[in-house]
Amino acid sequence: MIYSGYMKTTNNNFVLVGNHIVIDFVNTQIMEDALLVELLSTQEDLKSWCESVDYELDKDITSDELASVIELRQCIYNCLNASNNQDDIAKINEYISKHRPNNLLTFNKAQNSFNLTHERCAHTIESLLGKLAYECAKLLCSDQVKNIKNCSNPHCVLMFLDTSRTKKRRWCSMEICGNRAKAAKHYKKQLS
Ligand SMILES: [Zn+2]
Numbered sequence: 001m002i003y004s005g006y007m008k009t010t011n012n013n014f015v016l017v018g019n020h021i022v023i024d025f026v027n028t029q030i031m032e033d034a035l036l037v038e039l040l041s042t043q044e045d046l047k048s049w050c051e052s053v054d055y056e057l058d059k060d061i062t063s064d065e066l067a068s069v070i071e072l073r074q075c076i077y078n079c080l081n082a083s084n085n086q087d088d089i090a091k092i093n094e095y096i097s098k099h100r101p102n103n104l105l106t107f108n109k110a111q112n113s114f115n116l117t118h119e120r121c122a123h124t125i126e127s128l129l130g131k132l133a134y135e136c137a138k139l140l141c142s143d144q145v146k147n148i149k150n151c152s153n154p155h156c157v158l159m160f161l162d163t164s165r166t167k168k169r170r171w172c173s174m175e176i177c178g179n180r181a182k183a184a185k186h187y188k189k190q191l192s
Contacts (some may be wrong), residue, residue: 014039017173019161022136023055023148027079027158028174034155040069047189050128065125072129077137080148080159095133097161098126153177 018024023155028039028049040046043061046069072095075088106115139145139161147162151172158172173177 004049014115014174015158015172016052017158017160019163020135020139020144022076022139023080023159023161024053026073026080027134028073029077029157031155031157031176036157040066042066046125055128056123057125061125068129069125072133076132079136079140081150086102092136095129096137097128097130099130099134100127114176151177153180 015027016024018027030037043066046061046066068084075091104117108115149162151158152170156177163170
Protein backbone atom coordinates (compact mmCIF):
# COMPACT_ATOMS: atom_id res chain seq x y z
CA MET A 1 0.00 0.00 0.00
CA ILE A 2 1.70 3.18 -1.16
CA TYR A 3 -0.30 5.68 0.86
CA SER A 4 -0.80 3.46 3.85
CA GLY A 5 -2.94 5.05 6.50
CA TYR A 6 -2.87 8.41 4.81
CA MET A 7 -5.28 8.29 1.94
CA LYS A 8 -8.42 6.41 1.30
CA THR A 9 -11.07 6.96 -1.29
CA THR A 10 -13.54 7.87 1.42
CA ASN A 11 -14.57 11.46 1.95
CA ASN A 12 -12.30 14.16 3.28
CA ASN A 13 -9.03 12.43 2.49
CA PHE A 14 -8.02 14.75 -0.27
CA VAL A 15 -4.41 15.67 -0.77
CA LEU A 16 -3.93 19.38 -0.37
CA VAL A 17 -0.19 19.58 -1.00
CA GLY A 18 -0.27 21.54 -4.25
CA ASN A 19 0.12 25.08 -2.88
CA HIS A 20 -2.44 26.14 -5.47
CA ILE A 21 -6.14 25.35 -5.80
CA VAL A 22 -5.76 24.27 -9.43
CA ILE A 23 -3.02 21.78 -8.56
CA ASP A 24 -4.99 20.48 -5.60
CA PHE A 25 -7.82 20.00 -8.08
CA VAL A 26 -5.74 17.84 -10.45
CA ASN A 27 -4.45 15.95 -7.43
CA THR A 28 -7.88 14.39 -6.99
CA GLN A 29 -6.51 11.40 -8.86
CA ILE A 30 -3.87 9.47 -6.98
CA MET A 31 -1.88 6.26 -7.31
CA GLU A 32 -2.57 3.52 -4.84
CA ASP A 33 -1.05 0.04 -5.17
CA ALA A 34 0.12 1.05 -8.65
CA LEU A 35 -3.47 1.80 -9.65
CA LEU A 36 -4.92 5.15 -10.53
CA VAL A 37 -7.59 5.97 -7.95
CA GLU A 38 -10.36 8.46 -8.63
CA LEU A 39 -11.17 10.53 -5.57
CA LEU A 40 -14.09 12.23 -7.30
CA SER A 41 -16.15 9.14 -8.12
CA THR A 42 -19.45 10.45 -6.88
CA GLN A 43 -21.34 13.71 -6.48
CA GLU A 44 -20.85 13.27 -2.74
CA ASP A 45 -17.06 13.06 -3.22
CA LEU A 46 -17.11 16.28 -5.22
CA LYS A 47 -19.16 17.98 -2.53
CA SER A 48 -16.58 16.92 0.05
CA TRP A 49 -13.74 18.22 -2.09
CA CYS A 50 -15.51 21.59 -2.41
CA GLU A 51 -15.80 21.67 1.38
CA SER A 52 -12.12 20.77 1.77
CA VAL A 53 -11.15 23.84 -0.28
CA ASP A 54 -13.76 26.04 1.46
CA TYR A 55 -16.03 26.32 -1.54
CA GLU A 56 -19.57 26.37 -0.30
CA LEU A 57 -22.10 25.05 -2.81
CA ASP A 58 -25.59 26.49 -3.06
CA LYS A 59 -27.22 23.31 -4.31
CA ASP A 60 -26.72 19.61 -4.97
CA ILE A 61 -24.44 18.46 -7.76
CA THR A 62 -25.86 16.70 -10.82
CA SER A 63 -24.17 13.78 -12.57
CA ASP A 64 -23.65 15.97 -15.65
CA GLU A 65 -21.82 18.50 -13.50
CA LEU A 66 -19.58 15.79 -12.10
CA ALA A 67 -18.77 14.71 -15.67
CA SER A 68 -17.88 18.33 -16.57
CA VAL A 69 -15.57 18.51 -13.58
CA ILE A 70 -13.70 15.37 -14.62
CA GLU A 71 -13.47 16.60 -18.20
CA LEU A 72 -12.06 20.00 -17.26
CA ARG A 73 -9.66 18.41 -14.78
CA GLN A 74 -8.12 16.32 -17.56
CA CYS A 75 -7.66 19.39 -19.79
CA ILE A 76 -6.02 21.28 -16.92
CA TYR A 77 -3.80 18.29 -16.10
CA ASN A 78 -2.66 18.11 -19.72
CA CYS A 79 -1.83 21.83 -19.84
CA LEU A 80 0.03 21.73 -16.52
CA ASN A 81 2.06 18.88 -17.98
CA ALA A 82 3.14 21.08 -20.87
CA SER A 83 0.72 19.77 -23.45
CA ASN A 84 -0.53 22.50 -25.76
CA ASN A 85 -3.38 20.57 -27.29
CA GLN A 86 -5.87 22.95 -28.88
CA ASP A 87 -8.88 21.00 -27.63
CA ASP A 88 -7.67 21.32 -24.03
CA ILE A 89 -7.09 25.03 -24.46
CA ALA A 90 -10.52 25.46 -26.08
CA LYS A 91 -12.18 23.63 -23.19
CA ILE A 92 -10.40 25.79 -20.62
CA ASN A 93 -11.46 28.89 -22.55
CA GLU A 94 -15.04 27.67 -22.60
CA TYR A 95 -14.98 27.67 -18.79
CA ILE A 96 -13.04 30.91 -18.48
CA SER A 97 -15.99 32.56 -20.22
CA LYS A 98 -18.12 31.35 -17.31
CA HIS A 99 -15.89 32.99 -14.75
CA ARG A 100 -17.85 35.90 -13.33
CA PRO A 101 -16.21 37.31 -10.25
CA ASN A 102 -19.17 39.65 -9.64
CA ASN A 103 -17.23 42.79 -8.89
CA LEU A 104 -19.50 45.76 -8.43
CA LEU A 105 -18.68 49.44 -8.74
CA THR A 106 -20.69 51.63 -6.39
CA PHE A 107 -20.58 55.28 -5.42
CA ASN A 108 -20.68 56.17 -1.74
CA LYS A 109 -22.25 59.63 -1.40
CA ALA A 110 -21.31 60.06 2.26
CA GLN A 111 -17.64 59.38 1.55
CA ASN A 112 -17.82 60.98 -1.89
CA SER A 113 -15.84 58.10 -3.37
CA PHE A 114 -16.15 55.09 -5.59
CA ASN A 115 -15.96 51.61 -4.10
CA LEU A 116 -15.29 48.31 -5.74
CA THR A 117 -17.00 45.56 -3.83
CA HIS A 118 -16.90 41.80 -4.27
CA GLU A 119 -20.45 40.61 -4.27
CA ARG A 120 -20.88 37.05 -3.13
CA CYS A 121 -20.72 34.85 -6.23
CA ALA A 122 -23.30 32.20 -6.97
CA HIS A 123 -21.65 29.10 -5.60
CA THR A 124 -22.42 26.65 -8.35
CA ILE A 125 -20.29 23.99 -10.01
CA GLU A 126 -20.29 26.11 -13.16
CA SER A 127 -18.82 29.09 -11.33
CA LEU A 128 -16.30 26.83 -9.58
CA LEU A 129 -15.15 25.48 -12.95
CA GLY A 130 -15.00 29.02 -14.30
CA LYS A 131 -12.81 30.02 -11.40
CA LEU A 132 -10.54 26.95 -11.77
CA ALA A 133 -10.17 27.51 -15.52
CA TYR A 134 -9.33 31.17 -14.96
CA GLU A 135 -6.85 30.41 -12.17
CA CYS A 136 -5.27 27.72 -14.35
CA ALA A 137 -4.80 30.19 -17.22
CA LYS A 138 -3.29 32.76 -14.84
CA LEU A 139 -0.90 30.15 -13.46
CA LEU A 140 0.19 28.96 -16.91
CA CYS A 141 0.97 32.53 -17.96
CA SER A 142 2.79 33.48 -14.77
CA ASP A 143 6.43 33.19 -13.72
CA GLN A 144 5.29 30.42 -11.41
CA VAL A 145 4.79 28.04 -14.33
CA LYS A 146 8.41 26.89 -14.09
CA ASN A 147 7.82 25.86 -10.47
CA ILE A 148 5.03 23.41 -11.28
CA LYS A 149 6.53 20.01 -10.55
CA ASN A 150 5.63 16.36 -10.57
CA CYS A 151 6.49 14.33 -7.49
CA SER A 152 9.89 12.61 -7.91
CA ASN A 153 8.40 9.26 -7.00
CA PRO A 154 7.81 7.62 -10.40
CA HIS A 155 4.85 5.73 -8.91
CA CYS A 156 3.15 8.95 -7.80
CA VAL A 157 1.01 11.19 -10.01
CA LEU A 158 0.73 14.11 -7.60
CA MET A 159 1.87 17.58 -8.60
CA PHE A 160 2.73 20.69 -6.65
CA LEU A 161 3.82 24.27 -7.00
CA ASP A 162 7.30 24.57 -5.52
CA THR A 163 7.11 27.68 -3.36
CA SER A 164 10.21 26.79 -1.33
CA ARG A 165 12.96 29.39 -1.20
CA THR A 166 15.57 27.10 -2.75
CA LYS A 167 13.16 25.57 -5.27
CA LYS A 168 14.45 22.12 -4.44
CA ARG A 169 11.22 20.51 -3.32
CA ARG A 170 11.06 17.02 -4.81
CA TRP A 171 8.16 15.26 -3.16
CA CYS A 172 4.41 15.77 -3.06
CA SER A 173 4.93 15.49 0.66
CA MET A 174 7.62 14.18 2.93
CA GLU A 175 5.06 11.99 4.71
CA ILE A 176 3.81 10.33 1.55
CA CYS A 177 6.74 9.91 -0.85
CA GLY A 178 9.75 11.58 0.75
CA ASN A 179 10.01 9.17 3.63
CA ARG A 180 9.49 6.18 1.39
CA ALA A 181 12.37 7.28 -0.82
CA LYS A 182 14.54 7.92 2.21
CA ALA A 183 13.70 4.48 3.63
CA ALA A 184 14.44 2.80 0.28
CA LYS A 185 17.80 4.58 0.03
CA HIS A 186 18.66 3.56 3.58
CA TYR A 187 17.68 -0.05 2.84
CA LYS A 188 19.82 -0.09 -0.32
CA LYS A 189 22.79 1.29 1.62
CA GLN A 190 22.44 -1.46 4.21
CA LEU A 191 22.41 -4.10 1.46
CA SER A 192 25.53 -2.80 -0.24
ZN1 LIG B 1 4.41 11.73 -4.32
